[in-house]
Each structure stands twice: as C-alpha cells, then as structure tokens.
Amino acid sequence: MATDNENDDTPGIHGGSVRGRIEGGAEGAVEQLDDGLVELLTWVLDTETRARIYIYLRQHPDSTSDEIAEGTGLYPSTVREALAELTDDGTVTRRKRKSAGAGNNPYEYVAISPSDLVADVVGDVQDELNTVFNLDDVLADRTSDAQPVQISVERPAEGAADDD
Structure with a gap:
C-alpha cells in the first residue's frame, strides 16, 4: 500500500x-x-x-x-x-x-539507420580479427588467404520499423 x-x-x-x-x-x-x-x-x-x-x-x-x-x-x-x-x-x-x-x-x-551503420563497420572488424588470427603468418612473412572470422549482419525485414 x-x-x-x-x-x-x-x-x-x-x-x-x-x-x-x-x-x-x-x-x-x-x-x-x-x-x-x-x-x-x-x-x-x-x-x-x-x-x-x-x-x-x-x-x-x-x-x-x-x-x-x-x-x-x-x-x-x-x-x-x-x-x-x-x-x-x-x-x-x-x-x-x-x-x-x-x-x-x-x-x-x-x-x-543503426543497422546500416553496423553493416558498414562489420567488414573492417572482420578484417582486423582475421589479421590477429593470422598473426603468425604475418610475423613469419607468409601469405595466407585463411579467413577464420566471418561476421554477418541481418538487416530488418522490408517494412519493419527501424527507429532504434
């Protein structure tokens, strides 16, 4: 009460x-x-x-x-x-x-929109993480195309509210 x-x-x-x-x-x-x-x-x-x-x-x-x-x-x-x-x-x-x-x-x-902002940044973050994961190859001056990190972003469905 x-x-x-x-x-x-x-x-x-x-x-x-x-x-x-x-x-x-x-x-x-x-x-x-x-x-x-x-x-x-x-x-x-x-x-x-x-x-x-x-x-x-x-x-x-x-x-x-x-x-x-x-x-x-x-x-x-x-x-x-x-x-x-x-x-x-x-x-x-x-x-x-x-x-x-x-x-x-x-x-x-x-x-x-925030979802578009995140989508634009994801590629950069993925590249930086892959550089860290492949650091041994970089330090040994070897080239590697390995991409152990892959980030995907799902965009809101068409017509969904995107006000956040």
Whole structure:
C-alpha cells in the first residue's frame, strides 16, 4: 500500500523526497546509457564529436549544422567539419532545406539507420580479427588467404520499423 508521501515531494525517512530519489535514479541511469552509447559509437565512428552528431541526428533528423551545434554544444566549425567527413563516409546524407522565400537554404542532415551503420563497420572488424588470427603468418612473412572470422549482419525485414 502506498503512503501519502510516496507521491509528493515531502522528505522521506532517508532524506529527500521519494519522487526526488526516483527521478534522480532515473536521470543517472539515462546518463550512464547515454555515456555508454557515446563510447560505443566513438569506437565505430572514430571520434566522440562524430558520435554525438550521429546520436543528435538520429533524434532530430533533417537538422542543419547550426541546429546540430546548438543541440550538441559543439562549436559550429567543428560540426561543419565532422558533417563533411560523415557525409563523405556515407554515415549521413544531406539535402537543401526547402524554403518558400528567396535566400540561402541551408543543408539538412539525416543519419543512416543503426543497422546500416553496423553493416558498414562489420567488414573492417572482420578484417582486423582475421589479421590477429593470422598473426603468425604475418610475423613469419607468409601469405595466407585463411579467413577464420566471418561476421554477418541481418538487416530488418522490408517494412519493419527501424527507429532504434
């Protein structure tokens, strides 16, 4: 049975409100998840800047470089440089923002889906693992075509939601 102060902001037995402790715990869990995701994507995308931009674009597709800079807290010049690299790599796409009036229409950016991102990285990871497995051949200056590691990625079925 719930007590009256579990649903309000009055202090609990251990100090602070029950609601405050629950909200604080939830915020901490989200922060840890965000940090872990940024760390993983930093490994995949090479830099934390690129990882933060990718995450922002997955949450806010069709954003301009200025909107990304504002949303991530990164310098606009840093964002523009990283977006150019991400576009060259095929990790993000861009198109001109449509506007009814005359003037300079900025580019809008969209990040590829996580499944496409993983599929793009798999070949590199597979090659690096095979190099490790064939290290004796490399050190002995022998050539080997052995590929003991093969990684395959299944893409979502056509029409399946890909919002994660």
